[in-house]
Amino acid sequence: MRILKIDHVGVAVKSAAESARLFSDALGLETEEEILNDRNLKIVMAKVGESRVELLEDLDANGTIAKFVEKHGEGLHHIAFEVDDVNEAAKKMKENGYRVLSEPQPGAGGTVVAFVHPKDTHGVLLELVERRK
Numbered sequence: 001m002r003i004l005k006i007d008h009v010g011v012a013v014k015s016a017a018e019s020a021r022l023f024s025d026a027l028g029l030e031t032e033e034e035i036l037n038d039r040n041l042k043i044v045m046a047k048v049g050e051s052r053v054e055l056l057e058d059l060d061a062n063g064t065i066a067k068f069v070e071k072h073g074e075g076l077h078h079i080a081f082e083v084d085d086v087n088e089a090a091k092k093m094k095e096n097g098y099r100v101l102s103e104p105q106p107g108a109g110g111t112v113v114a115f116v117h118p119k120d121t122h123g124v125l126l127e128l129v130e131r132r133k
Contacts, residue, residue: 086130
């Protein structure tokens with residue numbers, strides 16, 4: 001397993017469209033919106049060089065992101081690392097005693113992702129991202 005770069009930083013927000021204005025209008029960054037129907041999420045990705053900021057809005061008032069915002073307010077939700085092999089990365093994390101929250105699954109933009117429990121990673125949810133061609 002190799003970490004290639006920080007893929008993105010995820011930010012939980014009440015409104016992805018409203019929050020995107022900071023990145024598109026004020027900062028002049030390119031943004032792209034996507035709906036993840038299987039997770040009931042609206043996301044807006046703002047490109048920052050080779051990395052991105054991911055704005056996460058829950059479309060379900062009882063969803064994970066909505067509950068996060070209700071409990072913690074808007075803000076940092078996760079840090080995502082691009083890896084060369086998400087299956088190997090998840091396996092290595094488990095072998096080292098970290099709780100991987102699910103088997104690798106489809107993510108935004110055609111990626112495959114797995115998450116590592118924030119209680120094991122100093123309070124920040126880690127996302128492992130593989131970009132498949």
